[in-house]
Amino acid sequence: MASSFSQISTIPLSIHNIGKSFGKQSVLSDVSLDVNAGELVCLLGPSGCGKTTLLRIIAGLEKQDSGRLMMGPRDISRAHPQDRDYGILFQSYALFPNLTVAQNISYGLSTRNLLRSEMRERTEQMLELVGLSAIANKYPGQLSGGQQQRVGLARALAPSPSLLLLDEPMSALDAKVREHLRHELRSLQKNLGITTVMVTHDQDEAMVMADRIALMNQGRIEQFDTPENIYRNPATPFVANFIGQANWLDYQSTSQGKAHLGPLSLSLDNIPDGGPGRLFCRPEALRVDNLPQASNSIAAQIVDKLFLGNRYRLTVALEQLEDQHLVAEISTDLTAMPLNTGRIWLTLPSHSLQAFPGAAA
Amino acid sequence: MTSVQHIQAEPAQRKALLKTASAQQLDFLFTRGVKALMVSFVVIGLALPLIAMLGKVFDVEGGLNGVWQMLTSSRFMWLVGNSVKVSLSTVALVVPTAYVFAYALQRSWIPGKSLLRGIALLPLMAPSMLSAIALIYLFGNQGLLKAWFPDGIYGFSGIVLGQVFYNFPMALMILISALGMADARLYDASVSMGANHWKTFLNVTWPGTRYAVFASSCLVFTQTITNFGIPVVIGGDYQVLAMEAYKSVVGQQKFSEGALIGSILLVPALISFAVDLWMRKLRGSQVSSQAPTYVAPSNRLRDSILLLAAAAVAIALLSLVVMAVAASLINFWPYDLSFSLRHYDFESSGGVGWLAYRNSLLLASLTAVVGTPVIFTCAYLMEKTSSGWLDGLLRLLCMLPMAVPGLVMGLGYVFFFNSPSNPLNGMYGGIGLMVVCCIMRFLTPAQMTATTALRQLNEEIEAASLSLKVPLLTTYRRVTLPICLPALLEVFRYLFVSSMTSVSALIFLYSPDTILAAVAVLNLDDSGNIGASAALSSLILLTSAAISLMLYGLSRGLLRHTQLWRA
Structure with a gap:
């Protein structure tokens, strides 16, 4: 297709030491983040962690108290929103209700010295891109939630921004539509190669969509890493608790690669000698047998058993540690043994145990 | 999701950047400029006149000692006593009646709600004197039902009845909106715990509306104590503070005394304003926006009682309006009851009637045409943009008109703009200053309508x-204004009708060429020409009602036309 448009520019975004407070309350403190060109980074965290504020600062809709923002080589720390070259998709989509789908999409093109034919051509491209050509003349109020989201996306992308910001884009959708649109949005972003920052409080969404996740808590980034690393090697107890399910065991001291928990000792792959702390382990890493294994096997009683289709979720009480319960998830296929109440042997593989020294609950 | 390779950027990047730079300047000018203009507008149109009036108090003969003597004189105490008595009686009559009426409109299944509502709002379409004129025709010396008031209607009972009529719709509107907001879940909970109607009312409805009851009481009290149109027409020998302020400035040129009474009348207004603000804060958002709205179940007994009550009130209100209009069409009350339009030629009054009517139309149109865009744009910028300290200042200034009664504002204008040392002195007596005065007077409610829509x-x-x-x-x-067009029309209507009927501030500002209809109503009555006075009141009423109906029709048509996207 003959066109006067050039390829979208993929540029990195870097955020240096951003600080922000509303009155006395600090919302962001010393937040730094480097987003690579073409990458999708999720800002994930509980409500009130500052993720939306950070996105609004990137968009220039809030002013940071300190710190710098760079878009490629450009310092945009003090630039007005109009000067920043990004497209944004809001949680509410913020479509213009009195304009048609096509008029919504071409809204940002009207100020760009384009010929009428160029504008129309571009609008048609965008309609096609999000698969809405058939409903170009409808009004937002006549569309489904998923369609509205696509209009919002097409409107944001129409002026060819170098950066795409997504503010909880899925939260207004039904669970079923959400699943489908996650994949659609992700593959569109990948194909365009546009640098993207997305805010979400939904860990599944972040896991499925992000190249890297910045997990935030109380105005700080707890960990910035790939979904896999965040899940497998949480940097802090908060991360471990926030993503997936976690088991915790308090220990009193460590020596010679072992953590000592009252009468028990468990070996870990990586542990320096030291004082008390907490051990962390995912439920699916635990093994359940009716005989003790070579190492790290503990006698336990099954307290509760839930059948979840593809797996069982067992709650077990450790015999040697009073009031200590652990949760184990085991595949229904792999379990030959009858899981009734009574003694079992719980194995905590040394490679799946992680120690957080000093972090006693 | 295809043809990804077509997603491309434009070449004219530099051109676009230049363009956004100028767009930014434009926005900056638009935001800051309008806000700064608005600040200076309110300062000149309200703050400075108010200060001028307060300053005038010190000109009282004998200084502070003189002020003290005046305040403690037996005549002054008598005036204060009369004013308070009238205002409290009005509150006691208006608020409960309006509550029942609003309850009937919002919490029942009675028929004819929009008719009842329309009748209840009629008093707003006419100057306050209309009720007093109608009362004289009904119960006055030559009245139809003179026997109802053996002691005569002139005086306390006449003033209170007139005030009740005039204040009813204002109290009603506050109570209607309060009774319209109700969380259905609370009612379900109450009923499921076995509470009866009366208990539910005490535990759910009353707590949800008592603030509105208090707010409407404050409003009615302030409106009544500062109104002088009704006492001038029907007060007879029974005098009140507001009338005294008016007479001392207009009749006797005793400016400092007028200023002193004006300052005193500012006190209840400021108190009720402060209480209102405090209550708003206290209440916060009592009903969350997600709450399902309560719809009262139908109940035949309750609905019959409510219908009877509401109809009785509506008939009482309507009969006063009908009386005034009918009286204006009768040749010579009560001796010759034949139909005649002779009151409408205003000949006995030197033909001032039609001039005044034309001036009023001009004033109302100018106020609405200028005021609507100014107020709406200001509300938009206050709501959607931030400009640091300018916002706080503007917010404060825009609340101020609410706390200043029309009488006080008018006195302030006399002292400020009529002062020879003021460079704006030339505006005094002109229609331009009256437009400014009207926009100021009606700024806060108009802005609230705009803000609610925004x-x-x-x-x-x-x-x-x-x-x-x-x-x-x-x-x-392209987006905001088209969506808000119904609210824009409502602001236009409010400004037009309010300017058309308002007397209190404008009566201090006109010159012989710029006399206004509502002012002429008062003057005609003062000179004993009650027939012409009724005619002019009816004319104002009909004009306001016609404009309101027209704009309502326009708004309805617009909604139908755009319902495709208003879904």
Whole structure:
């Protein structure tokens, strides 16, 4: 297709030491983040962690108290929103209700010295891109939630921004539509190669969509890493608790690669000698047998058993540690043994145990 | 999701950057400029006149000692006593009646709600004197039902009845909106716990509306104590403070005394304003926006009683209006009851009637045409943009008109604009200053209407358009205004009708060429020409009602036309 448009520019975004407070309350403190060109980074965290504020600062809709923002080589720390070259998709989509789908999409093109034919051509491209050509003349109020989201996306992308910001884009959708649109949005972003920052409080969404996740808590980034690393090697107890399910065991001291928990000792792959702390382990890493294994096997009683289709979720009480319960998830296929109440042997593989020294609950 | 390779950027990057730079300047000018203009407008149109009036108090003979003597004189105490008595009686009659009426409109299944509502709002369409004129025709010396008031209608009972009529719709509107907001879940909970109607009312309805009852009581009290049109017409020998202030400035040229009474009348207004603000804060958002709205179940007994009560009130209100209009069409009350239009030629009054009517139309149109865009744009910028300290100042200034009664504002204008040392002195007596005065007087309620409409819009529309590099002014024009058109028409209607019927401030500002209809009503009655006075009141009433109906029709048509996207 003959066109006067050039390829979208993929540029990195870097955020240096951003600080922000509303009155006395600090919302962001010393937040730094480097987003690579073409990458999708999720800002994930509980409500009130500052993720939306950070996105609004990137968009220039809030002013940071300190710190710098760079878009490629450009310092945009003090630039007005109009000067920043990004497209944004809001949680509410913020479509213009009195304009048609096509008029919504071409809204940002009207100020760009384009010929009428160029504008129309571009609008048609965008309609096609999000698969809405058939409903170009409808009004937002006549569309489904998923369609509205696509209009919002097409409107944001129409002026060819170098950066795409997504503010909880899925939260207004039904669970079923959400699943489908996650994949659609992700593959569109990948194909365009546009640098993207997305805010979400939904860990599944972040896991499925992000190249890297910045997990935030109380105005700080707890960990910035790939979904896999965040899940497998949480940097802090908060991360471990926030993503997936976690088991915790308090220990009193460590020596010679072992953590000592009252009468028990468990070996870990990586542990320096030291004082008390907490051990962390995912439920699916635990093994359940009716005989003790070579190492790290503990006698336990099954307290509760839930059948979840593809797996069982067992709650077990450790015999040697009073009031200590652990949760184990085991595949229904792999379990030959009858899981009734009574003694079992719980194995905590040394490679799946992680120690957080000093972090006693 | 195809043809990804077509997603491309434009070449004219530099051109676009230049363009956004100028768009930013435009936005800056638009936001700051309008806000700064508005600040200076309110300062000149309200703050300075108010200060001028307060300053005038010190001109009282004998200084502070003189002020003290005046305040403690037996005549002054008598005036204060009369004013308070009238105002409290009015509150006691208006608020309970309006509550029942509002309850009938919002919490029942009675028929004819929109008719009842329309009748109840009629008093707002005419100057306050209309009720007093009608009362004289009904119960006065030559009245139809003179026997109802053996002691005569002139005086306390006449003033109170007139005030009740005039204040009813204002109290009603506050109570209607309060009774319209109710969380259905609370009612379900109450009923499921076995509470009867009366208990539910005490435990759910009353707590949800008592603030509105208090707010409407404050409003009615303030309105009544500062109104002088009704006492001038029907007060007879029974005098009140507001009338005294009017007479001392207009009749006797005793400016400092007028200023002193004006300052005193500011006190209840300021108190009720402060209490209102405090209550708003206290209440916060009592009903969350997600709460399902309560719809009262039908109940035949309750609905019959409510219908009877509401109909009785509506008939009483309507009969006063009908009386005034009918009286204006009768040749010579009560001796010759034949139909005649002779009161409408205003000949006995030197033909001032039609001039005044034309002036009023001009004033009302100018106020609405100028005021609507100014007030709406100001509300928009206050709601959707931030400009640091300017916002706080503007917010404060825009609340101020609410706390200043019309009488006080008018006195302030006399002292400020009529002062020879004021460079704006030339505006005094002109229609321009009256337009400014009207916009100031009705600024706060008009702005609240605008703000309410603007708050219903998606909060992120402005942010979205900024990200698309579209100037704010464009989005305001292309998106905000079209969506808010019904609210815009409502602001227009409010400004038009209010300016058409208002007397209190404007009576201090006219010159012989710019006399207004509502002012002429008072003057005609003062000179004993009650027939012409009734005719002119009816004319104002009909004009206001016609404009309101027209704008209502326009708004309805507009909604139908745009319902495709208003879904």
